Amino acid sequence: MTTPQPPALQYSALQLAWLQELGIEKPWLPSEQPPASKEIAVVIKQVRTPAATDTVPPAAVMQPAARLPSANKNRSPAPAPVSSTSEQTKVDTQPLAAAAMDMHALAETISACQACGLCRERQQAVIGEGVMQPAIMVIGQAPDDLEDRAGKPFVDRSGLMLDNMLMAIKSSRTQNVYVSNIVKCRPPGNRNPKPAELASCKPYLLRQIELVRPFSILAVGRAAQSLLETDQPLDQLRQKTHTFEVAGQKIPLIVTSHPVNLLNHPSEKAAVWQDLQLVKTVSGL
Template sequence: QSADTAAAVAGADLAQLREMVVGCTACGLCHGRKQAVFGTGAPAARWLVVGEAPGEQEDRKGEPFVGRSGQLLDAMLASVGMSRDKDVFIANVIKCRPPGNRNPKPEEIAACSPYLLRQITLLKPERILVVGRFAAQTLLQTEASIASLRGRVHHLDAPDGRRIPLVVSYHPAYLLRSPLEKARAWQDLQLAVTLDKPAG
């Protein structure tokens, strides 16, 4: 992003940020997208769920997690009493669909990350649930596997100085292929919920 764009992102409210994302041309992904996917949910949501990037259906609809992965994500959230509309805001690290759903490139991550960081600053989530290796490695700046990152609480140092508890779990698309891991994902959700309860 240019210095001008970075300054505009840093000063944007949620509506302005959405406009910027929708019109973004900061990397080559803008050429192949039907539309950018900003994220959905209540601005006052207590949890932020972070995925990887839009797939074909998300690109068409302009909303995150609307395909089969999204149905599973909704069911996972419902299993701990959380709903997409009221309790969580869902966003991706990358706002535009990579061609053929390939992994995002470092320059695309660099161009897009400021939007997610600004979303975190504006939404002030109490908790971040990160699904999948790509988002976990990007947000935690690590090469570690999901298996080694899940099952414990991490913290994200947000740009505004807050330390936000962050829980890592498997991506719903992976769970569709490996249903036996669902029990572990449920443990991760339990961990995130337990954090919501006051200690003592």
């Protein structure tokens, strides 16, 4: 028995045109299989070359590219580094100090001062404390970290020792003493002030002395060498009446140990007692 042959496929003009567009020159018979490579090539062509009229899915348009979180998102911008040129530029603080007509104005000027780098490290400027026109003005070198936080000179144990020293000559900060430092801002790590820092603050101290108008000065520790502009050891400066001139006024200056040094070396109490007796005499107490 003869198997009947299927009728030949009939293609419309539209189907033939579509097959030619796919690269097929003539249609195959149903009994034939298209080459596998040809079929794969067609599939790849359809996937890799989408029609120009295809639209991008809205999700692709709306989704932004992933961004890594910034490490400094919640941090304040770092201060601009100070160039070596600006560090070498000297700010003349003498006109600023001279313009202060009273202690309140001088305190505001000092608090706003940026003549040296210490202003970037401090919590607050330490101006001074005591009475005006005192018998004695006690002057130290620079505030430490405790004074920086308190905003007052000579606090904590050193302040208590100083108060005891003053009580020995019947004096106090609330009666006839004014207390201050040469440098008004704490040096980092409680180090000694640099010469440039001392020079920047000295006009403020001179104006402060001029406004306070003390009868005598008690310079403690390294402040004595800075005020007298000498490298002589303290032992050679003690038990002498030096002269410190401010605005034409000559003020007696006495040298003694810093209260911290007295805490660490109690054996110096006898020498400090003699210094206190001398300042008591020259101040008229």
